[in-house]
Amino acid sequence: MQLENLTAVITGGNSGIGFGVAQAFAREGAGGAILGRNLETLAEAERALGGRFVSRRCDVTRTSELELTFRKLRSEIGEADILVVNAGGAIGPGTLGSIDEVGEKQFDAMMALNLKSVFFTVQKALPMLKDDSSIILVSSIAAHRAFPGMAVYSAAKAGVRALARNLSLDLRHRKIRVNVLSPGTVRTPVFERMGLDENAADAVLEHFSDIIPAGRTGVPEDMGHAAVYLASRASSFLLGSELIADGGVLSQ
Numbered sequence: 001m002q003l004e005n006l007t008a009v010i011t012g013g014n015s016g017i018g019f020g021v022a023q024a025f026a027r028e029g030a031g032g033a034i035l036g037r038n039l040e041t042l043a044e045a046e047r048a049l050g051g052r053f054v055s056r057r058c059d060v061t062r063t064s065e066l067e068l069t070f071r072k073l074r075s076e077i078g079e080a081d082i083l084v085v086n087a088g089g090a091i092g093p094g095t096l097g098s099i100d101e102v103g104e105k106q107f108d109a110m111m112a113l114n115l116k117s118v119f120f121t122v123q124k125a126l127p128m129l130k131d132d133s134s135i136i137l138v139s140s141i142a143a144h145r146a147f148p149g150m151a152v153y154s155a156a157k158a159g160v161r162a163l164a165r166n167l168s169l170d171l172r173h174r175k176i177r178v179n180v181l182s183p184g185t186v187r188t189p190v191f192e193r194m195g196l197d198e199n200a201a202d203a204v205l206e207h208f209s210d211i212i213p214a215g216r217t218g219v220p221e222d223m224g225h226a227a228v229y230l231a232s233r234a235s236s237f238l239l240g241s242e243l244i245a246d247g248g249v250l251s252q
Contacts, residue, residue, distance in 0.1 A: 002232040004029030007080045009073065009128070011060055011121055012087030013053070014041040016188030017138065020220020021084055021227040026052045028228050032080060033073050035060070035087070060087045060117040066124040074128040081130055082231045085121045086138040088114040088156075096149040107152055114156035115163075122167060122178075132175040134231045137164050138223075139182040141246045157182075161242060168240035177239050179230050184246025186218040213248030 008025050012018035013034025022034050022045065031052040036042045042055035054077065058069040073080075090096075097106070118137055129135070142150055143158040161180055168178040209216050226245045229235050244250055 001029040002228055002234065003082070006030045006032075006082060006231075007077060008032040008053075008082035008084065008231065009035065009070075009080050009125065010053075010084040010086060011035045011058070012089075013084070014038060014045040014055065016089075017183060017186055017220050017223045018084070018086040019045050019048075020222075020224040021086065022049055022053055022224075024221065024224025024228050025082070025231070026050065028232075030082065030231075031077075032082070033077060035069065060121055061112045063120045063124070066117075066120055070124045070128050079130045080125070080128050081133050082136070083122065083125050083129060083133070084136045084138070084227060084231075085118050086136075087117060087121070088138070090140075090142070090150065090153050097152075098149055099151060101149075102152055110152045111156050114153065115159040118160050118163060122163075126171075129174075129176060133177075134235075135167070135171075135176060135178045136227055136230045137178065137180050139164075139180045139242070141182055141184045141244060141250055143182060144244075144250055164242070165240040172239075177236070179235070179238050179240065180242040181223065181226055181230060182242055182244045182246070183223050184212065184218055184244075184249050186220060186223060188220060211249070212246070213252065216247065218245065218247060 003025055008030045009032050010018050010022050013022045014036035026049050034045055034053050034055050035058040037059050039057055046053060046055040056069055059065050122135060137160050139160040140157040142154040143161045164178045164180045222245060226243050230243060
């Protein structure tokens with residue numbers, strides 16, 4: 001019970017990696033709130049978490065919604081010990097495309113979801129966070145390795161990595177630790193949102209498995225275990241650091 005009686009807020013906690021983190025936190029004794037945009041999956045996740053987490057709808061790309069959500073949460077569940085900034089992803093306008101294909105609107109949308117929202121999620125959560133709390137920013141191995149047609153997404157995730165270093169300095173007077181979790185390929189509903197049926201998704205994931213030294217793609221539970229470490233006192237000496245959970249891809 002590494003997180004017993006701690007309160008966590010997880011953005012994008014209604015599915016995929018965020019839900020895997022919430023499950024791991026709940027097993028370790030934490031509770032709190034999960035944020036997301038889909039009311040149906042939020043309700044399903046809340047039920048699956050056994051009442052340890054409340055769910056709230058919030059579009060993290062809207063700064064006003066973030067501010068209002070965190071203000072309400074503070075009055076409802078009190079101060080928080082952990083913030084996991086997970087919402088984002090390689091889905092939506094501007095995700096895939098070479099430099100001659102991506103327009104300004106697509107660029108702005110991808111940056112708003114994967115970088116701007118991260119900065120303002122932390123900013124708007126600060127009044128709710130206790131001193132000596134832990135902030136986990138979810139980036140990606142795309143911040144370190146180039147993938148065809150993913151320049152904008154990769155740049156946004158590299159920005160998240162840089163934010164962790166700088167925010168750690170900004171918040172050191174409050175002893176708030178800011179670290180990064182960078183997943184590799186993880187099987188999540190993102191493949192369904194790409195328009196792939198189950199067979200096609202399996203084929204894509206099998207291809208990725210062939211190039212991952214661990215011999216398999218990740219699952220949300222893997223990211224949950226890593227996030228527990230970053231949230232717990234076991235990682236108290238980590239500040240502005242990055243934990244890469246990719247099955248060994250970047251080690252090659």
